[in-house]
Amino acid sequence: MAQKVNEVMTPVPVAVSPDASLVEAGDLMREHGIGDVLVVHEGRLRGLVTDRDIVVRAVAAERDMAATTVAEICSTNVVTVAPGEDAEAAVTLMRRHAVRRIPVMDGDRPIGMVSIGDLAVQRDERSALADISAEPPNI
Template sequence: MAQFVREVMTFGVVAVRPDASLVEAARLMRAQDIGDVLVADGDRLIGVITDRDIAVRVIADGNDPLTVSVGAVCTRDPVCVGPDDGVAAAARLMRSRAVRRLPVVEDGRPVGVVSIGDLAVAENPDSALAEISLANPNNEG
């Protein structure tokens, strides 16, 4: 069983600048088959934007995703973990903050993301959540 976040996290950072358009962020999510991107100014983490943020905070309110910046709707100052933090501590943090993903930061710089799916695969690979997380994304439409 994995003990540390570094054993289960997805390494590498997919990020956009705070002044990027939501369309740019959405296209990056589609190209990478991911549901979130980090928002960064250079090496400094500003926030996180998810596909759900775009749908709920922008589209559902009738705003134009071409004119709204990522920085205007992202979750600012997200709760983060380090690669040497425990997997159990990351799971408790996700539960207490009701989040599905945590940026992983080392020496002040984002180095990856750990998701609830990553934890499920590591802790119980036979669970329904683990199977869903391991499945190829549905690219219909």
């Protein structure tokens, strides 16, 4: 029987409000050893900001990290998946949309995050990507 997304996801994703600064988002990423935070307003997903977004859309553009909000640079057309979907559906979405992380949604509310590493462990816990994903962050 195929595993469901809610069996492989990381529950309780890290989130910030749209008016949080890029410094705040970066601090949360470092603190939690992650590469993304959800942008949530009143419990509803408004976007996703990644470490790469911060580098490409803010650092390289020489924006003021303390004055720039996540709402200004986050991706708003976020690919999502439902918790009851097969994990393979998440793999298909990642391939189709060239993303490495997908918020898991219960209606319009984020309840988790599934990453390429989560899915690698689910598919083959002895794979190189699963080994790398299981290691603690190097911060």
